[in-house]
Amino acid sequence: MNLKDIIKSLRNSEHYSIRLIYYFLKPFWLARRFITDAYYRSAVITGLRSGNKYYQRSSFTKTDRYPVVFAACAHYLQSNSHPHILSFGCATGEEAATLGKYLPGAMIAGTDINEWCIRTCRNSYNDNKRLRFFNRHSDEFNNCGGFDAIFCMAVFQNTANRLNKNNETAKYLTFSQFEEELKALDAKLNNGGLLVTDNCDFSFTDTAIAVHYKPLVFPDNLIERDRPLFDRNNRKIAETQHIYRVFVKDGK
Numbered sequence: 001m002n003l004k005d006i007i008k009s010l011r012n013s014e015h016y017s018i019r020l021i022y023y024f025l026k027p028f029w030l031a032r033r034f035i036t037d038a039y040y041r042s043a044v045i046t047g048l049r050s051g052n053k054y055y056q057r058s059s060f061t062k063t064d065r066y067p068v069v070f071a072a073c074a075h076y077l078q079s080n081s082h083p084h085i086l087s088f089g090c091a092t093g094e095e096a097a098t099l100g101k102y103l104p105g106a107m108i109a110g111t112d113i114n115e116w117c118i119r120t121c122r123n124s125y126n127d128n129k130r131l132r133f134f135n136r137h138s139d140e141f142n143n144c145g146g147f148d149a150i151f152c153m154a155v156f157q158n159t160a161n162r163l164n165k166n167n168e169t170a171k172y173l174t175f176s177q178f179e180e181e182l183k184a185l186d187a188k189l190n191n192g193g194l195l196v197t198d199n200c201d202f203s204f205t206d207t208a209i210a211v212h213y214k215p216l217v218f219p220d221n222l223i224e225r226d227r228p229l230f231d232r233n234n235r236k237i238a239e240t241q242h243i244y245r246v247f248v249k250d251g252k
């Protein structure tokens with residue numbers, strides 16, 4: 001058992017006195033973690049700086065996490081030998097690097113709100129000249145645009161919306177924030193470009209800009225996800241989602 005598990009077992013004890021020990025030790029354990037764990041420290045600092053604009057706080061990701069989606073997007077973009085791609089909420093960069101393999105001529109930008117993620121991306125992919133990474137609060141992000149595809153995977157969600165016992169209403173990331181972010185990303189996407197979302201608390205089709213988009217036709221674009229769906233008013237309307245992931249911008 002590591003220290004984290006020992007502390008958790010104290011919290012779940014049947015004995016009040018042992019649970020008290022947990023509440024006494026927890027601040028020391030968090031302080032130790034803040035000092036020794038650079039990722040945790042950065043997540044805390046990002047939370048303090050960005051508040052409710054810091055949506056999904058976990059930076060879990062992996063190489064080739066969405067192979068069906070990536071393959072369909074690469075097929076759609078095949079006539080463009082040098083597409084410009086944005087990975088929004090890129091975490092430690094595996095998504096951007098994977099997209100580089102599916103799209104060998106692409107220039108790929110990754111952005112994240114957590115500066116530790118951006119540092120990690122730059123260190124890991126320093127030798128790949130087709131990849132660049134910047135903080136979403138940077139001028140580079142504000143000024144970037146002209147993308148042929150924007151991927152927003154597992155970013156527009158907040159774990160508390162999904163897992164809190166009383167989650168009839170989405171409070172920690174709201175629909176208006178989701179819609180505002182997508183409007184801003186829409187302005188960075190070329191006509192005919194792809195907007196890709198997955199693992200969200202809301203449906204892209206509920207946003208005002210969705211009228212300018214059509215789902216890309218490919219098997220498994222419509223997917224079932226075992227997670228709650230919230231509507232424009234932040235009310236939970238389903239425990240399971242049936243959502244399209246890849247949309248083509250028609251720009252009319």
Ligand SMILES: C[S@@+](CC[C@H](N)C(=O)[O-])C[C@H]1O[C@@H](n2cnc3c(N)ncnc32)[C@H](O)[C@@H]1O
Pocket residue numbers: 053054055056057058059060061062065088089090091092095111112113114117136152153154155
């Ligand atoms: C679960 S990771 C997703 C990584 C990758 N896109 C994937 O699907 O595997 C979510 C990332 O979104 C980032 N994030 C959270 N809020 C953000 C925001 N407002 N703008 C940009 N990135 C954000 C987090 O720091 C985290 O690294």
